[in-house]
Amino acid sequence: MKNSFFTLLTITFLFCFIHDLSGQPGTDKISIHGFAGWGFGISDGNQYTYAPDKLNYDHFVFALNLSTKINDRITFSAQPIWKTHTNGETRTEIDYAFANYRFGKALNVKIGKVKSPIGLYSEIYNVGTLHPFMILPQSMYGTPGTVQKYYNGIGFSGSLFIKNDWFIDYDLIGGQINLEEMGSSSLMIAPDQKVKPIVRDMVAFRICVMPPVSSLRFGIVGMTGKVEYFDDSSEIAKSMAYGPHYQTSGFIEYITYRIWVRSEYLYFDKWDGTDMLLKSGYIETAVRILEKWQIAGRYDWLNADFQLQGMSIPDAVSSYTEHAEWALGLNFWISPNFVIKCSYHQVEGNFFANPGVNLLEAIFGAEYKKITKVILFGSHISF
């Protein structure tokens, strides 16, 4: 872990010296920003995100957001990150590193390991000062294969002015997505199995409409690809996620200083291997009160329809295909870039809340908790 941290620092300093830093004050040739967060959580039994049934203090994230302007049309951006994953492992990674060529307002081309525009939070995945809670809505961001934060490939984007201050932003991307390692999902046949899927031949688009109403935007997303595995996991586990898929989602967002409102809905369909149909969504809001205080609320849900080796999931264990979460949070903003958060989450269903009993064991009668109560506490900073 120590070596990873020093690797991160080394990358940062090397980046600083790639380009001339002796520009005049006030120039924007190179910019260095970053964010960090720390949190702990506890649940009343089931593991949910980084909250197990005993207090877990081991949840960190630190990243540097680096951007340099090569010339009027070319910029290079990179974000090294050091974070603790849900399996407890801490690693240094490159979140993204890509070059952007600006042909004009209507066309930018990005190539490399690029931030994914698929979800409202996918481009600001770990930037906690832009989130009302310590964790993202799991219905969209907790399932490997639905919304990820980067892709390896090429992307085209731009902004088109329509009329009367209506704008459309578009993104068209293609390449490969490496998904988060699946290790804590209660759907895994054996609890110690870890698999790391990828989505090959991925093509996706996003259309985002910005009406004249300030701070409002809405739009649709579509993506298709083929899920495969790099792993020697069991054939059952592999077959559950292998196969082509498509997904479509809609979103709406209204963000001002005082009020944050976000909502997304996702439809995910996969065939071959194991057919899987997911429908999920959330709505969340956060409101500033008394200047430094912010209250937040969220409702988050998911419904999955799939078969296990040709067999339907029995109704008795249908909680493994469901997720419904109510969350309430209270945040204190020490400064505009430093926030302390506390939240309570009540989760029904075991799609994301791992009871320590896998699906097969549950089908054969093992007992498990279907409702999970979680408290999360932590802080985020950005600079």
Next chain:
Amino acid sequence: MKKPITLSLIMMLFMITDALPAQDSFKVIVNGSNSIGALSKSMLTRFFTKKVMEWEDGSEVVPIDLQRDSSVRELFSKIILQKDVASVVTYWTVQLFSGRSTPPVEFETEEEILKYVQTNKGAIGYISDITPTQGYYVNELKIVE
């Protein structure tokens, strides 16, 4: 008897309000070589949110801001961008960390704004209406609806 008292009170009210300092206003400035003359509010918004990044001749637009606690910036944000400064900062934080754009450079003083605009062909900034621009190679823009 009552009328003269009422009239006097009204006159005193006018005198008081006339004596109050006028609310700060702002003016938009560009480099002295930029002969654009006038811009609409909507085009100013597009420049300062970097939705449009080029002048008509294809050269780069370089918007610059005053610091966040400036009353002139607050007025500019509310009238042109139709958001308070804190909401604008939130917008730029999202743009920055999503890798889509970087915010305009911020300067502490209006003198720094004037010096930067006069030495950068594509620059566009704003300063207080009462700040003199004589001696600086800048043009004032007319803002149209």
